[in-house]
Amino acid sequence: MTGPARKAPRARKPVLSKTYQRIYAAVRRIPRGRVATYGDVARLAGMPRQPRLVGYALHATPEGIRLPWHRVVNAQGRISLGRGVAGGELPQRFRLEREGVEFGPNGRIPLDSYRWDPSKPVRRSAKPRRQ
DNA sequence: ACATTGACTTGTT
DNA sequence: CAACAAGCCAATG
Numbered sequence: 564m565t566g567p568a569r570k571a572p573r574a575r576k577p578v579l580s581k582t583y584q585r586i587y588a589a590v591r592r593i594p595r596g597r598v599a600t601y602g603d604v605a606r607l608a609g610m611p612r613q614p615r616l617v618g619y620a621l622h623a624t625p626e627g628i629r630l631p632w633h634r635v636v637n638a639q640g641r642i643s644l645g646r647g648v649a650g651g652e653l654p655q656r657f658r659l660e661r662e663g664v665e666f667g668p669n670g671r672i673p674l675d676s677y678r679w680d681p682s683k684p685v686r687r688s689a690k691p692r693r694q
Numbered sequence: 695a696c697a698t699t700g701a702c703t704t705g706t707t
Numbered sequence: 708c709a710a711c712a713a714g715c716c717a718a719t720g
Contacts, residue, residue: 582717601702612715618701619717635701643701655701 585609586620593634596663597679598672600638607681618643633658634679640672 589607593599599607601614610616621632633655637643645651656666664677679685 580717605702610716612703613717614702614715615700616702616716616718619699620701622701623718632701637701638703645701 583620586617587630590630593631593679594685598634598636598677599679601635602638604635636672640674
């Protein structure tokens with residue numbers, strides 16, 4: 564029995580590196596209706612100079628895990644997904660709009676209004692409600 | 695182990 | 708605004 568034939572601990576892939584897990588954890592903290600830049604996420608994840616890694620990690624995000632990846636945009640307030648793919652940014656845009664994030668005429672999000680500031684309490688609406 | 699690539703950022707031309 | 712370069716780290720081949 565104790566045969567050597569016990570299932571070897573298969574080396575499945577696995578385990579996302581700690582780096583990735585930290586990045587995903589940071590992304591999950593972004594509140595609904597807010598956005599964060601890749602640089603912000605990198606900083607939240609403890610890798611202040613690694614915005615590229617954030618993009619890499621998100622691209623490698625396994626499907627099936629809950630992650631608000633659409634709340635991550637680049638430092639210019641634009642969607643970085645799908646460069647080279649016409650309309651590739653639309654799905655992300657729709658998700659954000661559904662959360663109340665509005666885009667400017669240029670397809671850019673006014674970060675002054677929607678960028679998440681972890682040090683401040685989250686408001687329900689980024690724009691001053693008209694009355 | 696080496697070279698290349700990448701959902702980026704910032705600064706310079 | 709567009710094009711380039713440097714920086715910085717992990718995944719891939």
